[in-house]
Each structure stands twice: as structure tokens, then as C-alpha cells.
Amino acid sequence: MTSVFHPSYRNEKRLIIVLFLIAPLVLLFTFSYLPIFNMFSYSFTKWDGLGEKTFIGLQNFADLFTREENYKVFKVSLYYFAGSFIQLGLALYFATILSFEVKGKSFFKGALFFPNLINGVAVGFIFLYFFRDTGTLNTLLRLMGLGSLAQLWLTNPDLINYSLTGVSIWRYMGFNMVLFLGAIQSISAEIFEASELDGAGRWQQFKYIIFPSIRPIVELNVILSVSGSLSVFETPYIMTGGSNGSMTFVIKTVELAFTYNKFGLASAMAIVLTIFILVLSGLQKLLFKERA
Numbered sequence: 001m002t003s004v005f006h007p008s009y010r011n012e013k014r015l016i017i018v019l020f021l022i023a024p025l026v027l028l029f030t031f032s033y034l035p036i037f038n039m040f041s042y043s044f045t046k047w048d049g050l051g052e053k054t055f056i057g058l059q060n061f062a063d064l065f066t067r068e069e070n071y072k073v074f075k076v077s078l079y080y081f082a083g084s085f086i087q088l089g090l091a092l093y094f095a096t097i098l099s100f101e102v103k104g105k106s107f108f109k110g111a112l113f114f115p116n117l118i119n120g121v122a123v124g125f126i127f128l129y130f131f132r133d134t135g136t137l138n139t140l141l142r143l144m145g146l147g148s149l150a151q152l153w154l155t156n157p158d159l160i161n162y163s164l165t166g167v168s169i170w171r172y173m174g175f176n177m178v179l180f181l182g183a184i185q186s187i188s189a190e191i192f193e194a195s196e197l198d199g200a201g202r203w204q205q206f207k208y209i210i211f212p213s214i215r216p217i218v219e220l221n222v223i224l225s226v227s228g229s230l231s232v233f234e235t236p237y238i239m240t241g242g243s244n245g246s247m248t249f250v251i252k253t254v255e256l257a258f259t260y261n262k263f264g265l266a267s268a269m270a271i272v273l274t275i276f277i278l279v280l281s282g283l284q285k286l287l288f289k290e291r292a
Contacts, residue, residue: 042267060268080229083165091176113174124238157245183214
């Protein structure tokens with residue numbers, strides 16, 4: 001059967017499609033791919049952002065992994081990396097509970113998701129005062145007769161990263177919970193009813209129905225949380241500015257570029273961070289596929 005459409009019509013259709021694609025592709029290349037290509041080229045140079053670029057090969061990458069002030073930021077990322085799994089565990093726990101009939105569950109849904117709606121700058125200032133010596137946390141501890149536990153949470157290098165990681169967990173856990181909750185609620189109610197008739201408890205329902213059904217969302221949340229833990233910036237920058245051992249990878253990158261004008265070394269750090277995120281995301285996908 002021959003086509004009812006004239007060749008000129010098909011050509012016009014292709015032309016319209018191409019014209020509609022040109023604008024988003026140009027924007028994508030200009031604001032995404034071109035900066036990445038430029039950053040990659042800067043990573044092999046010594047450049048202060050204004051003068052001439054001097055090609056130095058892999059020296060920036062060598063400095064990154066051999067100078068303690070540069071590579072020690074990797075250790076700080078481990079706190080947020082571990083915190084991302086605690087965050088996911090809590091989110092999945094609350095999402096599972098709130099997926100069943102619980103008194104006041106609408107209130108708890110809103111209360112747990114509310115921190116995600118607060119601006120990051122506001123969150124930083126809230127907890128900046130919360131962790132002060134005369135702030136909310138220490139005041140509550142003293143009122144409960146636990147004054148011996150009061151600490152300088154943001155000036156003690158042994159505690160500061162635990163405190164900042166806790167803030168991150170508090171802020172983003174609700175977002176993960178909503179994603180999990182949406183996935184759980186998409187499971188047919190008939191499946192739960194049938195399992196209850198067979199005598200399945202809540203744990204059996206979670207293990208054999210809920211978790212296998214929401215596995216793709218779990219994978220997505222793990223990838224987002226882990227990649228986010230490596231690129232933490234906003235909260236620690238506002239609360240501490242990276243002082244007292246809280247310097248994260250991104251804060252260090254920004255400091256090198258805009259405080260010390262070492263754009264070449266900062267670009268190398270950004271490239272390394274991108275590679276780490278891509279590698280970890282790939283490893284997570286392989287891990288989930290093996291266990292599928």
C-alpha cells in the first residue's frame with residue numbers, strides 16, 4: 001500500500017521537527033556541554049581567570065591527590081555518604097508506616113516533608129542558632145539535667161561533621177519519603193488484602209510485596225542521595241564556611257577558584273568529582289542488576 005502523504009508533506013514535517021529541536025539543542029550545548037569542555041581544558045592549565053593560560057599537563061591532578069589540604073576534603077564526603085544511607089533508611093521506614101492506616105498520617109506526611117520546602121539559606125541559619133552554646137539543643141539538654149552532654153557542636157572538629165550531616169538528613173529525608181510513598185501507594189490494594197488473608201504481617205508485606213515493587217524507585221533514590229552526598233555545598237558553607245574541618249569538596253573547589261584564583265586546580269577538582277559521581281552511579285546500577 002502506498003503512502004497517502006505527499007513527499008513534500010513528509011519533508012515539511014521533518015523540517016518542523018528539526019526547527020523545534022534546534023533551540024533546545026543549542027541551549028543544551030551552550031549551557032551544559034560547552035562549559036564542561038572548557039572546564040576539562042582548564043584542568044590542564046595554570047590560570048588565574050584573567051591572564052594567559054599556561055599548559056601544565058596533569059600537575060593539577062597530581063596536586064589534588066598529593067597535597068593534604070586538597071585531598072582531605074574526600075574524608076568529609078564520607079560523613080555525608082554514610083548519612084545518605086541513614087536518610088534513605090529513615091525515609092523508607094516512614095513511607096512504609098504511612099502507607100498503612102495510621103492515625104494522623106496526613107499531619108505526619110506534611111511534617112516530614114516540610115523541611116524540604118524551606119530555603120537552604122534559611123535552614124543554615126536555623127541550625128546555626130540551634131547548635132550554638134546558648135542555642136536550642138544545649139538549652140534543652142540543660143533543662144533535662146543533661147548539661148554534661150552540651151557541646152560546642154560547630155566548633156569541635158570531632159563533632160562538626162556529624163552535626164552538619166544530621167542537618168542534611170533532616171532536610172532531605174522528606175523528599176525521599178514522598179518518592180517512596182508514591183511508589184508504595186501505586187501497588188494494588190488487592191495484593192495487600194490477599195496477603196492479609198494468608199496471614200502475612202507487616203514485615204512480610206514489606207519484604208515480599210513493598211520492597212520488590214518499589215525497587216526502581218529505591219535505585220533512583222540511592223543514586224540521587226549518593227551523588228548529592230559528594231556535592232554538598234549550601235548548608236555547610238552557610239553554617240561554617242568550611243572551617244573546623246567541615247570543608248567539603250565543592251566548598252574547596254569554590255574557594256580555590258574565587259578566593260585563590262586557581263581556576264585550573266578548581267577545574268581539575270570539578271572533573272574528578274564528576275568522574276566519581278559517574279563511577280559510583282555505574283557501580284550502583286551494576287550492583288542492583290546483579291541482585292535483581
